[in-house]
Amino acid sequence: MSASIAITSTHLRPVDMRKDLPGIADLIEICFASTMDADGREYVRQIRRMALEMRGLGISLGSVRRFSVPIQGYVWLENNRIVGNLTLIPYFKGGKVVYMIANVAVHPEFRRRGIARQMTQQGMNHARDHGAAATWLQVREDNHEASQLYLSLGFIERARRTTWTFDPSAQPAAPMLPQVTIRRRTANDWHFQRRWLLEIYPPEISWNLPFNVDRLRPGFWREFLRWMNGERQEAWSAWLADRYLGAAVWEPGNVITDVIWLATNPLEEDLAAQALLAYSHRVLSPRRPVTINFPAGFAAKGIQSAGFRAHNT
Numbered sequence: 431m432s433a434s435i436a437i438t439s440t441h442l443r444p445v446d447m448r449k450d451l452p453g454i455a456d457l458i459e460i461c462f463a464s465t466m467d468a469d470g471r472e473y474v475r476q477i478r479r480m481a482l483e484m485r486g487l488g489i490s491l492g493s494v495r496r497f498s499v500p501i502q503g504y505v506w507l508e509n510n511r512i513v514g515n516l517t518l519i520p521y522f523k524g525g526k527v528v529y530m531i532a533n534v535a536v537h538p539e540f541r542r543r544g545i546a547r548q549m550t551q552q553g554m555n556h557a558r559d560h561g562a563a564a565t566w567l568q569v570r571e572d573n574h575e576a577s578q579l580y581l582s583l584g585f586i587e588r589a590r591r592t593t594w595t596f597d598p599s600a601q602p603a604a605p606m607l608p609q610v611t612i613r614r615r616t617a618n619d620w621h622f623q624r625r626w627l628l629e630i631y632p633p634e635i636s637w638n639l640p641f642n643v644d645r646l647r648p649g650f651w652r653e654f655l656r657w658m659n660g661e662r663q664e665a666w667s668a669w670l671a672d673r674y675l676g677a678a679v680w681e682p683g684n685v686i687t688d689v690i691w692l693a694t695n696p697l698e699e700d701l702a703a704q705a706l707l708a709y710s711h712r713v714l715s716p717r718r719p720v721t722i723n724f725p726a727g728f729a730a731k732g733i734q735s736a737g738f739r740a741h742n743t
C-alpha cells in the first residue's frame with residue numbers, strides 16, 4: 431500500500447445504505463455490462479432487492495449484514511447523482527484484518543478525471559485507518575486501465591487465476607477418456623489430493639474463496655457430519671492404470687453457480703483435468719453451471735477440452 435494522501439473532495443462521501451443502493455446498482459450494471467456473468471447479475475439483483483426492502487420495511491443496518499451488498503465503501507457524486515463507486519469488504523485473514531476493494535466503477539461520461547484514483551486512495555486510507563494489514567483487489571488481466579491505476583497506487587500482483595465456467599444444461603458432454611478410470615474418491619486418495627489442493631489453492635488466495643481443505647476430506651465421519659448439516663458434496667478420482675491423476679470435488683455455490691475444487695497431479699495436469707471434468711458432466715447434469723478457479727496458464731488445454739470456457743483471468 432502506498433503512503434496515505436488525504437482526500438478532501440466534496441464529491442466523495444461514504445456509502446449511505448439508505449439511499450445509495452439503486453444508484454450503485456445502476457452504475458455497476460453500466461460499468462461491468464460486458465464482463466458480468468450470472469453471479470454478477472444476481473449480485474446486482476440482490477442490491478436492488480435490498481434497496482426495496484430497506485425502503486419498504488425500514489430495515490435496520492444490522493439486518494443488512496446477511497447480504498453481500500455494498501455496506502461499506504465510497505461514492506462519487508456529480509449534481510447529486512452517483513457517478514463513481516467503490517466497495518470495501520473487511521475480512522479476517524490469519525488473525526489479521528484485511529480489506530478487499532471491489533466494484534470500482536466510474537460512469538463513462540466522467541472517466542479520466544481522476545475519480546477512480548481518488549476513490550481508491552480513499553479506500554486504502556479507510557483500510558489503513560481501520561487497522562488493515564493489507565488491502566487486496568482483483569482485476570481482469572485484460573483491464574489495462576484499471577491495472578495501470580492500481581499499480582500506480584502501489585498494489586503488487588500476488589497471483590494470476592483463471593475462472594472457468596461450464597453449463598451442463600447448455601453444453602454437450604465432452605467425451606470420456608477411455609484410458610482413464612474414474613472412481614469414487616476414497617480415503618486412500620486423500621494424501622495426494624490434499625497436497626495438490628494446497629498447491630493449487632494456497633493460503634495467499636484461498637482466504638478469499640469459499641475453500642476449506644478440511645471440508646473436502648473424505649471419510650465416514652466427515653460424510654456423516656455433512657449429512658447432519660444438510661451439506662452436499664460429490665467427489666471422484668481419476669487413475670491411469672495404477673497412477674493417481676487427481677480428484678475433483680463438487681460443492682453447491684452460494685449464488686447461481688456451483689464450484690469444482692480440482693486437485694491435479696502436476697506431472698499430468700492436462701490429462702487429469704480433462705478426465706475429471708469430462709466425467710463431471712455425468713455427475714452434475716442437469717445441475718446448475720459450475721465454475722473452477724485455477725492458476726492461470728495451468729491445465730488450460732485439459733480444462734478446455736472438457737468443454738469449460740475461460741470466463742476471466
Ligand SMILES: CC(C)(COP(=O)(O)OP(=O)(O)OC[C@H]1O[C@@H](n2cnc3c(N)ncnc32)[C@H](O)[C@@H]1OP(=O)(O)O)[C@@H](O)C(=O)NCCC(=O)NCCS
Nearest residue numbers: 461534535536541542543544545546547569575576578579
Ligand atoms: C477503470 C475505471 C474505474 C477508471 O476510472 P477513471 O475515473 O476514469 O480513472 P482515473 O481518471 O482516476 O485514472 C486513473 C488512472 O487509471 C489509468 N487509466 C484510466 N483510464 C484509462 C484509459 N482509458 N487508458 C489508459 N489508462 C487509463 C491511468 O493510469 C490513470 O492515471 P493517469 O490519468 O494519471 O494516466 C473506469 O474506466 C471504469 O469504471 N471502468 C469499468 C469498470 C472497471 O473495469 N472497474 C475496475 C474493476 S477492477
